[in-house]
Amino acid sequence: xxxxxxxxxxxxxxxxxxxxxxxxxxxxxxxxxxxxxxxxxxxxxxxxxxxxxxxxxxxxxxxxxxxxxxxxxxxxxxxxxxxxxxxxxxxxxxxxxxxxxxxxxxxxxxxxxxxxxxxxxxxxxxxxxxxxxxxxxxxxxxxxxxxxxxxxxxxxxxxxxxxxxxxxxxxxxxxxxxxxxxxxxxxxxxxxxxxxxxxxxxxxxxxxxxxxxxxxxxxxxxxxxxxxxxxxxxxxxxxxxxxxxxxxxxxxxxxxxxxxxxxxxxxxxxxxxxxxxxxxxxxxxxxxxxxxxxxxxxxxxxxxxxxxxxxxxxxxxxxxxxxxxxxxxxxxxxxxxxxxxxxxxxxxxxxxxxx
Amino acid sequence: xxxxxxxxxxxxxxxxxxxxxxxxxxxxxxxxxxxxxxxxxxxxxxxxxxxxxxxxxxxxxxxxxxxxxxxxxxxxxxxxxxxxxxxxxxxxxxxxxxxxxxxxxxxxxxxxxxxxxxxxxxxxxxxxxxxxxxxxxxxxxxxxxxxxxxxxxxxxxxxxxxxxxxxxxxxxxxxxxxxxxxxxxxxxxxxxxxxxxxxxxxxxxxxxxxxxxxxxxxxxxxxxxxxxxxxxxxxxxxxxxxxxxxxxxxxxxxxxxxxxxxxxxxxxxxxxxxxxxxxxxxxxxxxxxxxxxxxxxxxxxxxxxxxxxxxxxxxxxxxxxxxxxxxxxxxxxxxxxxxxxxxxxxxxxxxxxxxxxxxxxxxxxxxxxxxxxxxxxxxxxxxxxxxxxxxxxxxxxxxxxxxxxxxxxxxxxxxxxxxxxxxxxxxxxxxxxxxxxxxxxxxx
Numbered sequence: 149x150x151x152x153x154x155x156x157x158x159x160x161x162x163x164x165x166x167x168x169x170x171x172x173x174x175x176x177x178x179x180x181x182x183x184x185x186x187x188x189x190x191x192x193x194x195x196x197x198x199x200x201x202x203x204x205x206x207x208x209x210x211x212x213x214x215x216x217x218x219x220x221x222x223x224x225x226x227x228x229x230x231x232x233x234x235x236x237x238x239x240x241x242x243x244x245x246x247x248x249x250x251x252x253x254x255x256x257x258x259x260x261x262x263x264x265x266x267x268x269x270x271x272x273x274x275x276x277x278x279x280x281x282x283x284x285x286x287x288x289x290x291x292x293x294x295x296x297x298x299x300x301x302x303x304x305x306x307x308x309x310x311x312x313x314x315x316x317x318x319x320x321x322x323x324x325x326x327x328x329x330x331x332x333x334x335x336x337x338x339x340x341x342x343x344x345x346x347x348x349x350x351x352x353x354x355x356x357x358x359x360x361x362x363x364x365x366x367x368x369x370x371x372x373x374x375x376x377x378x379x380x381x382x383x384x385x386x387x388x389x390x391x392x393x394x395x396x397x398x399x400x401x402x403x404x405x406x407x408x409x410x411x412x413x414x415x416x417x418x419x420x421x422x423x424x425x426x427x428x429x430x431x432x433x434x435x436x437x438x439x440x441x442x443x444x445x446x447x448x449x450x451x452x453x454x455x456x457x458x459x460x461x462x463x464x465x466x467x468x469x470x471x472x473x474x475x476x477x478x479x480x481x482x483x484x485x486x487x488x489x490x491x492x493x494x495x496x497x498x499x500x501x502x503x
Numbered sequence: 504x505x506x507x508x509x510x511x512x513x514x515x516x517x518x519x520x521x522x523x524x525x526x527x528x529x530x531x532x533x534x535x536x537x538x539x540x541x542x543x544x545x546x547x548x549x550x551x552x553x554x555x556x557x558x559x560x561x562x563x564x565x566x567x568x569x570x571x572x573x574x575x576x577x578x579x580x581x582x583x584x585x586x587x588x589x590x591x592x593x594x595x596x597x598x599x600x601x602x603x604x605x606x607x608x609x610x611x612x613x614x615x616x617x618x619x620x621x622x623x624x625x626x627x628x629x630x631x632x633x634x635x636x637x638x639x640x641x642x643x644x645x646x647x648x649x650x651x652x653x654x655x656x657x658x659x660x661x662x663x664x665x666x667x668x669x670x671x672x673x674x675x676x677x678x679x680x681x682x683x684x685x686x687x688x689x690x691x692x693x694x695x696x697x698x699x700x701x702x703x704x705x706x707x708x709x710x711x712x713x714x715x716x717x718x719x720x721x722x723x724x725x726x727x728x729x730x731x732x733x734x735x736x737x738x739x740x741x742x743x744x745x746x747x748x749x750x751x752x753x754x755x756x757x758x759x760x761x762x763x764x765x766x767x768x769x770x771x772x773x774x775x776x777x778x779x780x781x782x783x784x785x786x787x788x789x790x791x792x793x794x795x796x797x798x799x800x801x802x803x804x805x806x807x808x809x810x811x812x813x814x815x816x817x818x819x820x821x822x823x824x825x826x827x828x829x830x831x832x833x834x835x836x837x838x839x840x841x842x843x844x845x846x847x848x849x850x851x852x853x854x855x856x857x858x859x860x861x862x863x864x865x866x867x868x869x870x871x872x873x874x875x876x877x878x879x880x881x882x883x884x885x886x887x888x889x890x891x892x893x894x895x896x897x898x899x900x901x902x903x904x905x906x907x908x909x910x911x912x913x914x915x916x917x918x919x920x921x922x923x924x925x926x927x928x929x930x931x932x933x934x935x936x937x938x939x940x941x942x943x944x945x946x947x
Contacts, residue, residue, distance in 0.1 A: 201586060203592075400591060404690070463582045
């Protein structure tokens with residue numbers, strides 16, 4: 149009832165190839181874009197930009213990177229944070245090696261370096277699968293963190309290994325304010341999402357899914373396994389690398405290798421598990437869940453329960469509630485929030501009739 | 504359908520809760536302290552002690568004096584778990600003040616969070632207090648007007664330790680040919696002092712053995728075997744959290760005497776020594792403030808706050824421990840800055856920019872220390888536009904198996920030697936960021 153999709157026919161091939169085939173979807177997307185670019189920069193405050201929107205966008209992008217690899221190509225990885233770190237430190241270092249390198253190009257360059265590292269650590273995927281691959285990507289996680297901590301060259305001679313963001317100048321404009329950093333992040337994240345949404349519908353994306361579902365069968369029907377898997381690692385790492393640069397430059401402004409530790413990798417993994425493996429929208433939903441829910445819990449407990457319980461117990465209580473909510477969600481919908489969203493859409497289509 | 508309603512109801516409840524939380528009733532007349540505290544996670548021992556002491560001191564000022572010149576102090580907490588992005592979120596959440604009361608200063612007690620909020624707090628004109636830690640070159644207030652590594656920055660810390668070893672050996676000249684090992688935590692905090700130790704080793708001619716312990720430091724067998732082979736005269740322990748007791752236990756196992764291990768400023772609490780049991784006996788560490796409850800200010804807190812059942816510590820036995828007393832010291836310094844700033848700007852709630860002036864003019868001599876009841880707890884201290892550290896002295900204490908015993912008077916760091924290095928670094932930062940340093944001769 150809310151949602152009529154009958155009567156929308158494609159009459160041209162171009163229309164048939166669209167990512168969003170219903171006008172409702174397109175209208176919703178345009179409305180969202182208008183909101184994100186046109187309205188939010190004017191009505192948001194520092195807190196919303198710096199503490200909620202920017203980390204939400206960056207983590208969505210990181211989720212997207214891992215989702216291409218794990219959700220679409222079926223290669224498990226626990227090295228997401230390592231590739232983010234490579235991206236961040238590479239963009240930082242390149243800014244110094246090539247003075248005058250435009251900021252956006254340094255993000256891309258950071259992504260490219262991360263992609264190369266990703267391919268190297270993706271090589272074992274040709275021989276090993278599943279949990280064994282997980283362990284070999286875990287090696288990437290520890291190796292990169294060790295490397296960046298050990299050699300001060302990567303942090304430009306800073307003994308303590310901390311890097312700080314250069315001025316955020318794009319074409320002479322300073323994006324250093326919270327709203328500016330938000331806009332910059334959004335403008336980097338969105339094109340990559342558009343790219344990925346189209347990529348998974350391309351022949352490469354279909355190859356990925358074939359490899360995910362059964363790689364022997366995929367090989368038999370002539371899909372080049374080597375190329376497909378390595379491309380998955382490269383593209384996934386590229387996106388993670390860009391996410392890492394954004395994390396360091398537009399979100400925190402300063403970062404140390406330890407900021408990209410194993411728990412960050414788990415965080416990205418949880419985003420795609422909660423959001424939905426093999427779904428583009430799921431990355432946003434998962435990131436929103438991971439970023440927003442702890443903050444909501446903390447604000448609620450601060451206003452409703454402060455004084456009732458000692459502060460330390462209150463913090464532990466929030467962790468318990470957060471954990472319980474994750475378990476409940478996964479019991480109710482093991483396929484993630486994106487699947488839940490699809491269910492709601494299907495219901496809305498029939499409303500007021502019963503599903 | 505029923506499900507729909509449920510979700511909707513949930514959303515409405517949530518939204519109402521959020522609205523209630525963010526609604527601000529104008530109270531005014533209060534000075535607010537945003538507390539980025541940590542009470543869970545691996546470093547909870549430090550966080551609960553420090554923020555417990557800080558909050559208790561603020562309560563004490565409110566009860567005993569009705570606030571600072573009648574301006575009540577208020578605060579609220581936000582949990583960071585010592586995690587950088589949570590600290591940033593908390594900073595952004597709390598920086599605007601509470602119920603109209605403006606924020607005075609932020610005290611994250613975390614190097615990572617301090618680094619991440621350094622530029623933010625400068626832009627927001629809110630002082631960032633990193634007592635006994637932080638970024639060394641922020642001592643240069645002409646480049647870092649809003650950052651205050653009060654009492655002791657990391658460079659002063661090692662310099663004072665070397666001076667003490669010099670004293671013990673019968674003069675700094677006797678350091679020549681000695682061997683000193685440093686065992687440091689593999690983090691920005693741990694590595695911060697490596698260049699300065701190398702410099703001191705060249706200057707005084709001692710041999711330096713640097714050994715890194717990867718975070719979190721619960722396995723140190725190979726490092727201590729190296730120490731046994733190298734036989735250094737002293738070991739400087741630059742640890743944090745679980746790394747400290749493990750170091751002491753492993754030292755005992757490999758036969759290195761505890762009374763030749765000197766713990767740095769974050770290896771100096773009861774929580775660092777006690778878990779190592781007998782292995783910690785004789786362990787020496789530096790401190791900017793002794794533990795103990797005999798100081799008048801602590802007695803006052805005990806009487807007005809703890810005995811009234813309002814103490815912030817979950818475990819009252821930790822009253823008077825190193826972390827707790829650091830919180831009290833931090834409270835004294837913050838409140839004094841507010842008091843000084845009020846003398847200049849008027850007896851009303853002040854903005855961060857005004858409180859910053861107070862911090863820059865902090866001045867504690869023996870007379871003032873006696874007045875606040877902290878003689879012997881806090882070192883004499885004078886800050887200025889160029890010098891945001893102020894003290895640079897430490898005392899040495901020794902663990903007797905039960906508690907810390909102070910074993911030395913104040914030992915000064917060689918601040919004249921360190922100053923040019925700090926300025927080099929801060930000027931490099933200024934150039935990188937395009938900051939024009941203030942002219943401190945023109946500041947009042």
